[in-house]
Amino acid sequence: MTQNAAPPPKLILRFTIIGLVIAILxxxxxxxxxxxxxGRLTPDRMINTLxxxxxxxxGYRRNHAKGYCVVGxxxxxxxxxxxxRATVFETGRVSPxxxxxxxxxxxxxxxxxxxxxRSFALQFQLxxxxxxxxxxxxxxxxxxxxxxxxxxxxxxxxxxxQSGKPDPAKMAAFFAGHPETKxxxxxxKTAQRSSSxxxxxxxxxxxxxxIDAGGTTHFVxxxxxPEAPFTPMTEAQKQDPDFLSRDLRERLDKGxxxxxxxxxxxxxxxxxxxxxxxxxxxxxxxxxxxxxxxRAQDQADGPCRDINYDPLxxxxxxxxxxxxxLSARSAAYSESYNRRTREEAESxxxxxxxxxx
Amino acid sequence: xxxxxxxxxxxxxxxxxxLMAIMILTMLFVGVGMVATVSERxxxxxxxxxxxxxxxxxxxxxxxxxxxxxxxPALPADLPPWQRAAAHLSHWALxxxxxxxxxxxxxxxxxxxxxxxxxxxxxxxxxxxxxxTLYSALRFAHTWxxxxxxxxxxxxxxxxxxxxxxxxxxVLASMTRSRKQP
Ligand code: HEM
Ligand code: HEM
Ligand code: HEM
Numbered sequence: 001m002t003q004n005a006a007p008p009p010k011l012i013l014r015f016t017i018i019g020l021v022i023a024i025l026x027x028x029x030x031x032x033x034x035x036x037x038x039g040r041l042t043p044d045r046m047i048n049t050l051x052x053x054x055x056x057x058x059g060y061r062r063n064h065a066k067g068y069c070v071v072g073x074x075x076x077x078x079x080x081x082x083x084x085r086a087t088v089f090e091t092g093r094v095s096p097x098x099x100x101x102x103x104x105x106x107x108x109x110x111x112x113x114x115x116x117x118r119s120f121a122l123q124f125q126l127x128x129x130x131x132x133x134x135x136x137x138x139x140x141x142x143x144x145x146x147x148x149x150x151x152x153x154x155x156x157x158x159x160x161x162q163s164g165k166p167d168p169a170k171m172a173a174f175f176a177g178h179p180e181t182k183x184x185x186x187x188x189k190t191a192q193r194s195s196s197x198x199x200x201x202x203x204x205x206x207x208x209x210x211i212d213a214g215g216t217t218h219f220v221x222x223x224x225x226p227e228a229p230f231t232p233m234t235e236a237q238k239q240d241p242d243f244l245s246r247d248l249r250e251r252l253d254k255g256x257x258x259x260x261x262x263x264x265x266x267x268x269x270x271x272x273x274x275x276x277x278x279x280x281x282x283x284x285x286x287x288x289x290x291x292x293x294x295r296a297q298d299q300a301d302g303p304c305r306d307i308n309y310d311p312l313x314x315x316x317x318x319x320x321x322x323x324x325x326l327s328a329r330s331a332a333y334s335e336s337y338n339r340r341t342r343e344e345a346e347s348x349x350x351x352x353x354x355x356x357x
Numbered sequence: 358x359x360x361x362x363x364x365x366x367x368x369x370x371x372x373x374x375x376l377m378a379i380m381i382l383t384m385l386f387v388g389v390g391m392v393a394t395v396s397e398r399x400x401x402x403x404x405x406x407x408x409x410x411x412x413x414x415x416x417x418x419x420x421x422x423x424x425x426x427x428x429x430p431a432l433p434a435d436l437p438p439w440q441r442a443a444a445h446l447s448h449w450a451l452x453x454x455x456x457x458x459x460x461x462x463x464x465x466x467x468x469x470x471x472x473x474x475x476x477x478x479x480x481x482x483x484x485x486x487x488x489x490t491l492y493s494a495l496r497f498a499h500t501w502x503x504x505x506x507x508x509x510x511x512x513x514x515x516x517x518x519x520x521x522x523x524x525x526x527x528v529l530a531s532m533t534r535s536r537k538q539p
């Protein structure tokens with residue numbers, strides 16, 4: 001091939017321009033991707049911090065690691081269908097459920113008696129491939145209102161290498177610097193540990209929006225109120241690190257367990273972006289239907305194992321609020337899910353075992 | 358000045374090229390940005406990522422039909438063979454990635470058991486049944502093919518500027534103007 005033309009004038013300048021354009025685009029990409037911004041709170045850093053605190057337990061969730069799969073259904077009574085057009089709330093509709101009962105913390109072999117909190121996650125299967133996922137905790141308020149504060153709380157509660165316990169001075173300093181934790185601390189001081197997964201109330205804590213058939217938005221929180229009466233953890237149970245699963249099986253052997261799905265509707269002006277603040281007790285509460293759990297299964301081979309209970313997997317008619325924890329949960333749960341499914345895939349190929357039962 | 362290319366890309370090809378160039382660059386920035394923050398940006402970027410990605414899938418199919426129907430202008434006759442080969446290879450790699458990325462995104466979400474919701478009320482059907490092994494392989498591919506796509510686009514952009522500023526052979530103009538003849 002012959003180059004039948006002379007090179008253009010200012011050749012070096014021309015190459016420099018090309019180089020600059022490429023460098024600027026590549027730098028912008030690296031910045032947006034967080035590679036030039038080590039101070040940013042990324043899902044990666046959040047999960048690394050959870051792993052720093054509890055260790056890496058391959059294949060398990062990075063938080064609420066110890067839990068059990070449960071299966072059942074939700075029967076709607078139609079009471080909230082004027083607030084949300086979601087099909088799950090149609091009168092009489094029965095939606096299949098895959099749930100997970102768990103305790104908080106990253107250790108899958110933790111002692112059930114340690115944490116004062118139990119958790120309940122649910123996936124409602126709806127028509128047209130829609131789903132509603134929710135992950136609820138048995139407490140009235142969350143300790144913090146922002147992802148940054150949650151991360152600082154994780155940092156402050158990192159176990160000391162010597163004692164294996166969080167440094168009380170760091171914890172005290174954290175709580176002193178975060179007055180929004182007061183309602184949670186007040187609850188934690190008097191809260192009694194329950195004897196069972198099935199006799200406590202679970203709460204969404206974060207606010208959400210219901211969207212009705214006319215497109216109007218209603219701010220809500222929801223929770224599950226059990227039919228089984230509350231009884232505290234017994235002395236005998238304290239000796240058994242797995243008493244919650246034992247109790248769950250015993251109760252399910254006797255029959256299905258039920259909760260009422262209670263929707264609380266905000267008044268104008270109620271905080272919707274702050275999970276540390278409960279709404280006043282006189283807010284309208286609507287019983288939307290009954291959650292029934294029929295059977296339980298180990299999470300190692302149960303149907304909840306490979307579900308990410310991302311609180312922002314929502315059907316038409318339900319949407320997130322301006323609560324900043326929701327976005328952080330969605331991002332962090334996904335990173336946790338990515339890590340644990342990768343570990344599962346690796347262990348499945350090494351043992352040539354079907355990963356999903 | 359070098360001899361010019363004969364002809365230009367057809368109007369639909371040019372419109373699709375520039376529309377999709379903006380969409381794909383947006384997708385790459387949105388993608389790396391949304392997995393790098395826990396702030397509220399995460400949610401709305403994910404809500405943009407999924408429908409925009411599926412729109413790219415639809416457009417690339419239209420674009421391949423346009424290419425088949427209208428053809429492409431010839432490269433300059435004096436272009437060294439290795440550059441000619443690089444141009445063809447990279448263009449096919451770009452088409453392959455434009456097609457693969459959204460398909461992987463969609464299949465990956467199905468394999469993860471997620472509903473593939475584009476807008477409130479619009480959920481795509483599952484392409485596969487849930488499998489953590491498949492999910493993690495596709496999730497890995499989605500990241501690394503996206504980074505390869507970005508690298509290839511940088512190369513593509515550098516080559517376009519090389520044609521415009523150094524060779525000045527009308528190749529960039531073939532994608533920007535409707536000149537019928539040089
Ligand atoms: C920024 C704040 C938070 C972070 C970073 C965080 C982090 C996590 C992570 C990483 C998991 C494991 C996810 C998985 O692998 O599937 C998890 C599970 C869970 N979280 Fe959070 N969480 C946060 C706030 C909350 C809040 C406000 C609630 C209140 C309801 C909550 C309730 C739960 C429950 C119930 C689970 C267990 C879900 C299951 O059984 O699969 N979390 N959390
Ligand atoms: C041209 C098409 C696409 C491009 C260029 C693209 C690019 C990207 C990039 C760069 C990331 C970040 C990867 C990382 O840094 O780890 C990403 C993540 C993601 N993409 Fe795409 N994507 C495309 C299409 C799609 C489609 C069609 C869907 C689904 C319908 C999708 C779903 C996702 C999801 C869910 C994530 C984040 C997953 C997580 O949280 O771990 N993408 N994408
Ligand atoms: C960012 C600025 C960009 C510039 C300046 C640019 C420029 C050009 C030029 C001048 C051509 C014609 C090459 C020829 O005559 O063979 C071309 C073709 C092409 N471009 Fe781009 N481009 C850009 C971005 C992109 C992006 C982001 C993509 C998609 C990933 C893309 C995909 C393609 C493809 C597939 C062709 C081949 C068309 C065909 O032969 O059917 N371009 N581009």
